[in-house]
Amino acid sequence: MNTLQKLADKNKTHDMHRNSEHFLTLVMFLVLFPFLFGIAIDIGVIESSENFNLWLYGVGALCFGLPFAAMGDLMIFHRWLKLVGLIIAQIWFVYFWAFKMQSWVAFAPLVVTFLIVRIQASKIRGKAEAEENNT
Numbered sequence: 001m002n003t004l005q006k007l008a009d010k011n012k013t014h015d016m017h018r019n020s021e022h023f024l025t026l027v028m029f030l031v032l033f034p035f036l037f038g039i040a041i042d043i044g045v046i047e048s049s050e051n052f053n054l055w056l057y058g059v060g061a062l063c064f065g066l067p068f069a070a071m072g073d074l075m076i077f078h079r080w081l082k083l084v085g086l087i088i089a090q091i092w093f094v095y096f097w098a099f100k101m102q103s104w105v106a107f108a109p110l111v112v113t114f115l116i117v118r119i120q121a122s123k124i125r126g127k128a129e130a131e132e133n134n135t
Contacts, residue, residue, distance in 0.1 A: 030086050031065035037094045064093050071113045
């Protein structure tokens with residue numbers, strides 16, 4: 001009977017890890033989502049400014065998406081709330097970076113996210129210490 005319980009626990013852990021991997025894949029797709037708009041603008045499917053530069057846009061998308069995803073991973077919110085926040089922030093970024101060419105407004109969600117992480121810093125440290133003590 002112990003063997004069956006151990007196997008059930010391993011299966012449950014495996015399912016949890018698999019679900020986590022699927023979620024992280026979705027997050028990385030959303031982080032890279034602005035590149036699809038950049039490519040569509042570059043080939044002329046979507047109309048944007050005449051000054052559009054795909055390389056500059058790509059670097060900007062990485063400089064926005066990767067820190068945003070990293071800070072979002074640290075925040076103490078439910079992961080679906082983080083996902084909705086990421087979608088809203090990416091739409092914000094694409095709109096202001098690609099269509100309005102206002103980079104300072106496009107990067108504004110990074111400032112808000114940084115402030116949230118700073119406010120939650122003590123809770124984040126406590127959670128990390130608790131996880132470290134459990135392992």
